[in-house]
Amino acid sequence: MSCSSSDLAPLLGANASAAADYICNQFTDAGFAIDTTYLLFSAYLVFAMQLGFAMLCAGSVRAKNTMNIMLTNVLDAAAGGLFYYLFGFAFAFGAPSNGFIGKHFFGLKEVPEPGFDYSNFLYQWAFAIAAAGITSGSIAERTQFVAYLIYSSFLTGFVYPIVSHWFWSGDGWAAAARNPGESLLFGSGVIDFAGSGVVHMVGGIAGLWGALIEGPRIGRFDHAGRSVVLRGHSATLVVLGTFLLWFGWYGFNPGSFNIIFKTYGPSGSIHGQWSAVGRTAVTTTLAGCTAALTTLFGKRLQTGHWNVSDVCNGLLGGFAAITSGCSVVDPWAAIICGFVSAWVLIGFNKLAAMLKFDDPLEAAQLHGGCGAWGIIFTALFAREKYVNEVYPNRPGRPYGLFMGGGGRLLGAHVVQILVIIGWVSCTMGPLFYALHKLGLLRISAEDEMAGMDLTRHGGFAYVYHDEDRSGHGGAQEGAHVGGFMLKSSPVRVEPRTTPTAATNQV
DSSP states (O other): OOOOHHHHGGGTOTTHHHHHHHHHHHHHHHHHHHHHHHHHHHHHHHHHHHHHHHHHHHHHSOGGGHHHHHHHHHHHHHHHHHHIIIIIHHHHHOSSOOSSOOOSOGGGTTOSBTTBOHHHHHHHHHHHHHHHHHHHHHTTTSBOHHHHHHHHHHIIIIIHHHHHHHHHSTTOTTBTTOOTTSOOGGGTOBOOSSOIIIIIIHHHHHHHHHHHHHOOOTTSBOTTOOBBOOOOSOHHHHHHHHHHHHHHHHHHSGGGGOOOOOBSSSTTSSOBHHHHHHHHHHHHHHHHHHHHHHHHHHHHHHHSSOOHHHHHHHHHHHHHHHTTTTTTSOHHHHHHHHHHHHHHHHHHHHHHHHTTOOOTTOHIIIIIIHHHHHHHHHHHHOOHHHHHHHSOSOTTOOOOGGGTOOSHHHHHHHHHHHHHHHHHHHHHHHHHHHHHHTTOSBOOHHHHHHOHHHHHHSSOSSOOOOSOTTOOSSSOOOOEETTEEOOOOOBOBOOSSSOOOOOBOO
């Protein structure tokens, strides 16, 4: 939105020119203040997702590892803050640069400048630590603490920033909002508005390699190779974390516009970025709600149970999927996105069990699998009008295949999926393998059985009361603390086709 002194002067009478300049300057300053406030508020919402991640992770692991997983979430933010400040923001958005990597703003040198203020750094840092938080869930309950610090710093300081430069920076080789005059990938660039690929796939693929290299938790699969449920200790924390993430997603997706004080039509009309922000919040909501309900009934048909943890993961899978196209699709399309994402998550979880892959939070399946589906979904359902509003000044830009826009956007998005898988695999895979070979990745079997809170953090997160002081209540997994025993609850083998009452002790 702009103000022109020449248009305003004829309306002001005496001293019109000076008055017009003053009013326009005030108008411009107010616009910057509104946009900066909007971006900062969005950054606060995204940062609040860290609390959601912490609660979700804590509830999804066993009680003996609660303190460990919460501490890793705190340090994802802390270590990520320093490394993103020193290197990450520069690699991601340091302009002018080449198409591969940024070259300016190390340590926020030369910030602020037109187009980049401190609020931009804060918002992008919140995204970077979200990617690291995703990975921490995949390798929970069996990873050495030093490995968390190393991978988190590397991911937020180098791996993630390079990907965000490719698809979000004006200099990025595949960005849909690439600088004017520079060619777009397949004439469209990649429309990954808030990061189904940039954030969720990066975190999910990194977690995939970490979990693959260190292997499943002890007891996750029995001697016959059957999948054994190692349930998290608190459904309450899982639900709390899910709602906090839901709340934060309204900064994650709508906040990715960065500014709100922008019109799309004549002055005084309702057509402006504020309307697109509202639509983006609606599509985000509908995708998550649909995915939650689809998961609820889909898992009920499979297991015979109504499972709140599964529903929470399904909801988050819908959010991860819609994140790419939330600003350029209609609300009805978001329902399709959420419906399919639920089945994508269910399918990948089945595949993970078959391949003996253990991810305590389903992070690789949820963020990696549903994130990839979201990228494809955007290429199918992006609407021409919304694409041209969100990514202006590129006449004839391709849009969704199913909306009549041809297949060039789909081609660009397939390229995005492949390069993210390749880049993260070539960087994080060797890092996790090196940590494994150096003996820095996985804890010992004895420490894992006793629980990382006791062996690595000086005590449990909760005060426990003994239910069986004599210790003759059967085979128990646990550890004695001050004369009391932490007892594990019974777990069950997952049913193959129909529900079963059989239970096994870990």
